[in-house]
Amino acid sequence: xxxxxxxxxxxLRLVSLLSFVIMKSRKYLFMPKSILQNPPTLSPALRxxxxxxxxxxxxxxxxxxxxxxxxxxxxxxxxxxIAARELGEAVQxxxxxxxxxxxxxxxxxxxxxxxxxxxxxRRVHQxxxxxxxxxxxxxxxxxxxxxxxxAVRDLPELHRELxxxxxxxxxxxxxxxxxxxxxxxxxxxxxxSRWRSRLRAEIWNIARNRPDDDESFRRHAAALGLDVxxxxxxxxxxxxxxxxxxxxxxSQLDRMIDGAARALGLKRxxxxxxxxxxxxxxxxxxxxxxxxxxxxxxxxxQAERMLENVPNITAIGIGLPGVxxxxxxxxxxxxMKSLQMQGDSTNNAVYCYxxxxxxxxxxxxxxxxxxxxxxxxxxxxxxxLLDTLKAYFYHHQQRKTTAAKLHVHPNTLDxxxxxxxxxxxxxxxDPAWQAKxxxxxxxxx
Numbered sequence: 230x231x232x233x234x235x236x237x238x239x240x241l242r243l244v245s246l247l248s249f250v251i252m253k254s255r256k257y258l259f260m261p262k263s264i265l266q267n268p269p270t271l272s273p274a275l276r277x278x279x280x281x282x283x284x285x286x287x288x289x290x291x292x293x294x295x296x297x298x299x300x301x302x303x304x305x306x307x308x309x310x311i312a313a314r315e316l317g318e319a320v321q322x323x324x325x326x327x328x329x330x331x332x333x334x335x336x337x338x339x340x341x342x343x344x345x346x347x348x349x350x351r352r353v354h355q356x357x358x359x360x361x362x363x364x365x366x367x368x369x370x371x372x373x374x375x376x377x378x379x380a381v382r383d384l385p386e387l388h389r390e391l392x393x394x395x396x397x398x399x400x401x402x403x404x405x406x407x408x409x410x411x412x413x414x415x416x417x418x419x420x421x422s423r424w425r426s427r428l429r430a431e432i433w434n435i436a437r438n439r440p441d442d443d444e445s446f447r448r449h450a451a452a453l454g455l456d457v458x459x460x461x462x463x464x465x466x467x468x469x470x471x472x473x474x475x476x477x478x479x480s481q482l483d484r485m486i487d488g489a490a491r492a493l494g495l496k497r498x499x500x501x502x503x504x505x506x507x508x509x510x511x512x513x514x515x516x517x518x519x520x521x522x523x524x525x526x527x528x529x530x531q532a533e534r535m536l537e538n539v540p541n542i543t544a545i546g547i548g549l550p551g552v553x554x555x556x557x558x559x560x561x562x563x564x565m566k567s568l569q570m571q572g573d574s575t576n577n578a579v580y581c582y583x584x585x586x587x588x589x590x591x592x593x594x595x596x597x598x599x600x601x602x603x604x605x606x607x608x609x610x611x612x613x614l615l616d617t618l619k620a621y622f623y624h625h626q627q628r629k630t631t632a633a634k635l636h637v638h639p640n641t642l643d644x645x646x647x648x649x650x651x652x653x654x655x656x657x658x659d660p661a662w663q664a665k666x667x668x669x670x671x672x673x674x
Contacts, residue, residue: 264401268398272387274386293324294320349411428453440558455501459552464545464547467543492531510564524550545580548564570588604665605673614648
């Protein structure tokens with residue numbers, strides 16, 4: 230207990246002194262390059278301590294890497310062994326640079342920082358945000374500083390040297406790496422955004438105009454990191470009040486995609502999107518082991534959450550899942566068609582193509598459509614028959630309820646239903662005729 234309290238006391242004093250050093254060293258922090266060109270000269274005792282620490286480079290790097298993966302949510306969520314390995318390599322390289330600069334007084338040159346910039350730019354393609362990258366950097370820098378503090382906790386004579394001689398150099402290095410990392414990340418993100426936009430446009434072009442070019446479709450999708458093996462369903466999102474400036478519009482669409490990814494419970498990189506005909510089209514993969522029927526219901530529920538939580542989306546149409554370029558194009562067509570079927574007066578709602586699939590299939594065949602329209606036209610020639618049939622189906626073919634809602638005697642209802650059967654040569658208790666009459670009435674609405 231006594232050792233712990235002594236350590237805590239020493240650490241608190243060191244932190245307080247560090248705060249003082251930071252304030253006193255502002256003039257150095259504004260000139261990081263000059264400090265980085267002149268690594269501090271260590272006393273023999275501190276030099277021996279740093280040399281001893283450098284011998285534990287691998288174990289210390291591993292500890293810091295594990296801590297970053299635990300502390301930074303975005304890194305913790307990345308299920309990518311390559312990303313974890315690269316993080317460990319970056320941590321170890323950074324520690325090696327520290328020790329080399331301190332022990333050999335060799336400045337960290339631009340070539341070394343270029344390697345740091347390259348490493349930072351790769352985080353863009355691993356789905357790590359800039360805030361996540363900088364959070365990881367701060368966590369790693371803090372861990373390294375704590376290694377130094379822990380190394381001198383029983384050596385009071387080295388406290389002042391560490392804080393006043395070494396820490397300005399460390400702070401300048403932290404500042405330089407953070408700025409270079411952020412700059413490299415933003416540059417890569419901008420270039421990647423333009424590159425990804427071109428890829429998305431080409432994939433959409435293949436799906437619409439060359440759906441048989443499966444090799445090109447898969448190759449371009451792989452370049453975006455998309456696995457197009459499973460079926461994908463399209464959500465067509467009707468948008469409103471988007472900025473007129475292209476860059477601002479793109480930023481708003483990015484925020485909408487982020488909201489859609491949250492509602493779908495997917496990472497943004499698993500979604501494909503284009504802006505077409507004033508609609509934001511988003512393709513979402515069907516999860517493995519989920520039936521298409523369950524997925525259709527699930528997607529409708531998730532789309533409703535999007536309408537509640539994502540600005541600028543006023544209505545969403547959902548197509549049926551499809552595989553490959555032809556399936557993507559057909560699903561997008563169905564999603565947009567489900568919006569068009571509703572007209573302009575029905576906003577703030579979700580429309581599933583599965584609810585209108587029969588209507589659309591019939592409308593594609595001219596003679597079939599005319600047949601169903603003829604049913605409606607014939608019933609409309611006699612008063613009350615069409616309204617009676619609509620009420621009969623609306624009330625689930627319950628005769629008493631239907632008669633009450635129509636304010637007619639049950640015998641009157643029976644007469645009208647019998648007349649419908651007589652005119653059409655139908656039987657209302659026949660499921661086949663029930664289906665045909667239901668479709669005919671849907672087309673008449």
